[in-house]
Amino acid sequence: MPPKKQQEVVKVQWGRPGNNLKTGIVGMPNVGKSTFFRAITKSVLGNPANYPYATIDPEEAKVAVPDERFDWLCEAYKPKSRVPAFLTVFDIAGLTKGASTGVGLGNAFLSHVRAVDAIYQVVRAFDDAEIIHVEGDVDPIRDLSIIVDELLIKDAEFVEKHLEGLRKITSRGANTLEMKAKKEEQAIIEKVYQYLTETKQPIRKGDWSNREVEIINSLYLLTAKPVIYLVNMSERDFLRQKNKYLPKIKKWIDENSPGDTLIPMSVAFEERLTNFTEEEAIEECKKLNTKSMLPKIIVTGYNALNLINYFTCGEDEVRSWTIRKGTKAPQAAGVIHTDFEKAFVVGEIMHYQDLFDYKTENACRAAGKYLTKGKEYVMESGDIAHWKAGKR
Numbered sequence: 226m227p228p229k230k231q232q233e234v235v236k237v238q239w240g241r242p243g244n245n246l247k248t249g250i251v252g253m254p255n256v257g258k259s260t261f262f263r264a265i266t267k268s269v270l271g272n273p274a275n276y277p278y279a280t281i282d283p284e285e286a287k288v289a290v291p292d293e294r295f296d297w298l299c300e301a302y303k304p305k306s307r308v309p310a311f312l313t314v315f316d317i318a319g320l321t322k323g324a325s326t327g328v329g330l331g332n333a334f335l336s337h338v339r340a341v342d343a344i345y346q347v348v349r350a351f352d353d354a355e356i357i358h359v360e361g362d363v364d365p366i367r368d369l370s371i372i373v374d375e376l377l378i379k380d381a382e383f384v385e386k387h388l389e390g391l392r393k394i395t396s397r398g399a400n401t402l403e404m405k406a407k408k409e410e411q412a413i414i415e416k417v418y419q420y421l422t423e424t425k426q427p428i429r430k431g432d433w434s435n436r437e438v439e440i441i442n443s444l445y446l447l448t449a450k451p452v453i454y455l456v457n458m459s460e461r462d463f464l465r466q467k468n469k470y471l472p473k474i475k476k477w478i479d480e481n482s483p484g485d486t487l488i489p490m491s492v493a494f495e496e497r498l499t500n501f502t503e504e505e506a507i508e509e510c511k512k513l514n515t516k517s518m519l520p521k522i523i524v525t526g527y528n529a530l531n532l533i534n535y536f537t538c539g540e541d542e543v544r545s546w547t548i549r550k551g552t553k554a555p556q557a558a559g560v561i562h563t564d565f566e567k568a569f570v571v572g573e574i575m576h577y578q579d580l581f582d583y584k585t586e587n588a589c590r591a592a593g594k595y596l597t598k599g600k601e602y603v604m605e606s607g608d609i610a611h612w613k614a615g616k617r
């Protein structure tokens with residue numbers, strides 16, 4: 226007998242990001258968060274960040290996500306308007322030990338973390354007696370533990386409250402369908418609570434079924450959010466690519482947050498670069514044989530969420546749209562307008578590589594690379610789409 230074809234199980238993903246992604250900068254007080262925020266939201270090397278409306282308010286700004294394909298498409302179409310993919314970065318106040326119980330800026334801060342899709346965690350790895358550390362000395366491992374503990378305590382507390390509410394409902398006993406669903410939810414959340422309080426690991430590191438991930442997503446837990454660790458070292462350490470804390474930090478992440486990305490960088494260096502014009506900054510990097518880490522940090526923040534882009538291109542506008550991996554054509558069209566999804570007919574699709582190779586739409590057409598795709602088409606990263614919708 227031929228072997229049974231294995232059915233592919235599509236995993237439900239963490240979180241629920243849409244086209245408007247938000248990352249929050251989290252860390253102990255005075256570790257370089259705001260300086261990093263100012264550097265990343267200003268003009269960034271290789272990143273067309275110089276556009277209006279970048280700053281939403283003093284603590285929140287949109288940054289363009291660098292993408293060579295987008296740049297190439299803009300060159301090819303020469304559109305009147307260019308809209309890259311954006312990442313909204315949010316500068317969050319410092320988190321101290323005891324924040325979960327209201328110490329420092331406490332609970333307000335935690336609700337800011339709840340609102341983001343992913344976390345940039347700035348870890349202080351520079352020695353500088355001038356810059357006060359709230360805990361008295363520089364110790365990145367202690368800082369990493371404090372932050373994850375605070376987030377875990379807050380998650381457990383939140384889940385416990387939610388459980389209390391559920392228990393009240395399910396104890397009423399009626400045997401309706403709705404009650405059955407509530408009981409199922411309760412069973413999953415009991416398991417979540419146990420995991421948080423017993424393993425004391427971020428919720429996203431557990432082994433959860435699709436149904437469980439769906440329920441967990443509905444809770445917006447802090448430890449469900451992917452973390453990108455930004456190890457903030459002195460400019461000198463960054464340039465010589467050596468830092469005494471780095472190996473320990475790597476080890477801590479491997480043990481406590483396996484699979485999460487660590488990016489060594491220097492906030493001080495990035496800040497210094499922002500004082501130059503773009504040409505001067507390139508020159509400075511060349512001279513020092515280094516480069517700004519900001520483009521990589523933006524792209525990594527974006528990729529941590531399992532997202533891809535597709536493009537709409539024309540004389541008027543070249544625009545990048547954000548969708549999750551595995552999104553089908555109608556839902557991808559729905560990101561632009563819900564009517565496109567509801568009245569979806571077909572999508573005319575070119576793969577980026579084909580357009581790049583054949584140079585023009587007409588050449589793509591002639592080569593049979595201008596494809597008509599239906600409702601079941603799964604979007605590929607870089608697709609150029611033209612949607613056709615019917616009347617509703």
Ligand SMILES: Nc1ncnc2c1ncn2[C@@H]1O[C@H](COP(=O)(O)OP(=O)(O)OP(=O)(O)O)[C@@H](O)[C@H]1O
Pocket residue numbers: 252253254255256257258259260261318319320351353356457458459460491492493494
């Ligand atoms: N790599 C570095 N080397 C030396 N100094 C640094 C470095 N990174 C940041 N600093 C300095 O640390 C100080 C604190 O930075 P910043 O205000 O950005 O911290 P913060 O994390 O936003 O603090 P808070 O939690 O209070 O908002 C600033 O004086 C900044 O210049």
Ligand SMILES: [Mg+2]
Pocket residue numbers: 258259260317318319
């Ligand atoms: Mg700050």
